[in-house]
Amino acid sequence: MAVLSMPGDADSSVGLTGRPVYELRGVSKTFAKRNVQALDKVDLTLREGTFSAIIGPSGCGKSTLLKIMAGLQPPSSGSVILQGRPVLGPRRDIGMMFQQATLFPWRTTIENIVLPIEIRDGKAAARAKYDQARQLIDLVGLKGFETVYPGELSGGMAQRAAICRMLITEPAVLLLDEPFSALDELSRDFMNMELQRICLERSATSFLVTHSIPEAVILSDIVYVMSPRPGRFVEAITVDIPWPRTLDMMTDPRFGALVHRIRGHLDKGAFQ
Amino acid sequence: MTQAHSTVGTASMPEQTIWSEHVSWIDRVPRWVSMLTLLAGFLAVWQLVYIIELVSPIILPSPAETIEDLFVVGRNLLTGDYMLHALWVTTQEVLLGFIIAVALGFALGVLVGETSFGERAVMPYLVAVNTMPKVAFAPLFVSWLGFGIASKVALAAFIAFFPVIVGTAAGLHAADPNARMLFKTMGANRWQTLVQLKLPIGMPHFFSGLKNAAVLVVVGAVVGEFLGGGKGFGELIRVAAAQLDTPRVFSLIIYLSLLGLATFWVVAWAQRRFVFWHKESVTEETLAP
Numbered sequence: 430m431a432v433l434s435m436p437g438d439a440d441s442s443v444g445l446t447g448r449p450v451y452e453l454r455g456v457s458k459t460f461a462k463r464n465v466q467a468l469d470k471v472d473l474t475l476r477e478g479t480f481s482a483i484i485g486p487s488g489c490g491k492s493t494l495l496k497i498m499a500g501l502q503p504p505s506s507g508s509v510i511l512q513g514r515p516v517l518g519p520r521r522d523i524g525m526m527f528q529q530a531t532l533f534p535w536r537t538t539i540e541n542i543v544l545p546i547e548i549r550d551g552k553a554a555a556r557a558k559y560d561q562a563r564q565l566i567d568l569v570g571l572k573g574f575e576t577v578y579p580g581e582l583s584g585g586m587a588q589r590a591a592i593c594r595m596l597i598t599e600p601a602v603l604l605l606d607e608p609f610s611a612l613d614e615l616s617r618d619f620m621n622m623e624l625q626r627i628c629l630e631r632s633a634t635s636f637l638v639t640h641s642i643p644e645a646v647i648l649s650d651i652v653y654v655m656s657p658r659p660g661r662f663v664e665a666i667t668v669d670i671p672w673p674r675t676l677d678m679m680t681d682p683r684f685g686a687l688v689h690r691i692r693g694h695l696d697k698g699a700f701q
Numbered sequence: 702m703t704q705a706h707s708t709v710g711t712a713s714m715p716e717q718t719i720w721s722e723h724v725s726w727i728d729r730v731p732r733w734v735s736m737l738t739l740l741a742g743f744l745a746v747w748q749l750v751y752i753i754e755l756v757s758p759i760i761l762p763s764p765a766e767t768i769e770d771l772f773v774v775g776r777n778l779l780t781g782d783y784m785l786h787a788l789w790v791t792t793q794e795v796l797l798g799f800i801i802a803v804a805l806g807f808a809l810g811v812l813v814g815e816t817s818f819g820e821r822a823v824m825p826y827l828v829a830v831n832t833m834p835k836v837a838f839a840p841l842f843v844s845w846l847g848f849g850i851a852s853k854v855a856l857a858a859f860i861a862f863f864p865v866i867v868g869t870a871a872g873l874h875a876a877d878p879n880a881r882m883l884f885k886t887m888g889a890n891r892w893q894t895l896v897q898l899k900l901p902i903g904m905p906h907f908f909s910g911l912k913n914a915a916v917l918v919v920v921g922a923v924v925g926e927f928l929g930g931g932k933g934f935g936e937l938i939r940v941a942a943a944q945l946d947t948p949r950v951f952s953l954i955i956y957l958s959l960l961g962l963a964t965f966w967v968v969a970w971a972q973r974r975f976v977f978w979h980k981e982s983v984t985e986e987t988l989a990p
Contacts, residue, residue: 500886501885523886527882529879533901534978548897581860599913
């Protein structure tokens with residue numbers, strides 16, 4: 430099995446030269462209670478303005494990695510450094526989005542969006558952010574739904590609002606945990622293209638966890654393939670398809686080749 | 702119509718292609734008609750039982766007698782006579798009992814639902830208290846608090862507070878893991894998570910506890926009056942029953958049930974007002990005003 434050890438050489442080989450925003454070095458996680466090693470010496474560098482995806486079978490430690498990166502769980506060993514400062518807990522420069530939009534039904538769309546500000550800085554600060562929130566609502570195409578309660582939003586619209594809520598704190602990195610996997614396939618493709626547009630427009634540094642190979646390939650500069658038990662990166666695959674991507678590119682032979690290569694890794698993992 | 706169909710072509714196409722779902726006639730009757738019919742049927746059976754003297758008329762009055770007495774009691778209430786005073790006494794007991802039950806139940810519910818000390822150490826005792834026949838405490842409350850309204854308020858609150866604890870605690874557990882994780886990523890502290898997430902999400906549970914309490918608190922007040930005297934509606938019922946004035950007992954019970962209905966409605970109204978985002982089940986919605 431071609432195990433490319435990550436950091437330096439893999440990154441330079443893909444020719445990405447942006448400033449490193451998020452750096453993980455030798456991150457391992459062992460759950461002592463069950464004596465399970467979830468992550469084994471993971472190295473990862475997210476460079477400014479790039480989109481990275483991580484893909485792997487269930488139980489390969491993706492969620493654990495994401496929780497560590499979000500500051501929700503400490504690693505057992507290794508360093509986790511965002512913008513030059515170690516991550517020791519949840520931070521406002523980390524934006525996160527989940528499979529469920531998790532909007533609160535007693536708050537209007539815009540009130541949901543400024544919630545992170547309200548929690549961190551209080552009500553007055555949240556109100557001061559309304560203008561910015563409206564710009565974000567504009568950006569994601571939710572104009573006119575500012576004062577609507579989430580009960581009236583469709584699944585896709587709710588996720589758009591969740592994108593705004595993630596962006597309102599102007600995070601340095603976006604952590605996306607299968608953000609659209611609860612949507613139907615058509616909405617999902619569409620929302621992925623919207624996500625790409627938003628990320629390009631803001632030159633966001635993004636990190637996506639997904640189960641879908643095409644989704645990972647169409648959205649990313651680099652796709653990390655992960656193997657289970659203990660979770661480690663098997664290969665980092667550079668996606669050399671030009672930006673902006675369109676859904677038509679899924680028929681591109683290069684796209685097919687990349688999907689094939691990733692599938693090969695995952696199938697191998699499954700029969701180990 | 703037939704022409705329009707024939708343009709479709711095939712001769713085998715059936716004439717009628719628009720179909721409607723069959724709705725049984727009983728489901729098509731307007732609500733007020735079916736409700737009045739049921740009431741009339743009930744009164745008819747009651748009258749029949751009275752006529753054939755299935756039960757001694759001393760124990761069971763006729764519907765006509767009862768309705769007549771409803772007017773007598775109604776007039777007494779409207780003219781502000783002693784019955785109105787009795788109703789006011791009972792209303793006070795119910796309101797005070799309810800307020801105490803809600804305050805106590807909410808506080809204990811937060812303790813039990815939010816802290817693991819409460820859940821593991823306090824809850825077992827609360828469950829044990831709840832399994833006691835609480836009415837049996839009435840004589841104790843009377844000897845502690847006297848024959849005034851205090852002893853009735855205490856019994857009413859005691860009988861009604863447990864559903865509020867259960868509702869509050871269940872509500873605090875209602876937030877799903879995603880929402881909790883989201884609050885963590887936003888750096889929310891425990892207080893913020895409680896006030897901004899857990900309490901609002903738990904509101905529907907809290908209110909079902911309140912609705913149970915609203916019904917039980919009337920039970921508590923009346924039982925308290927039966928066992929501890931005083932000047933309330935329960936006392937009027939007790940006296941009427943002792944005098945075998947059964948029409949009076951029936952009409953007093955009907956007025957008392959209006960008091961219970963009113964408390965229930967106030968809670969249901971508050972729920973609609975404050976938990977506007979939560980759609981209730983059909984059954985509960987039709988009961989609300």
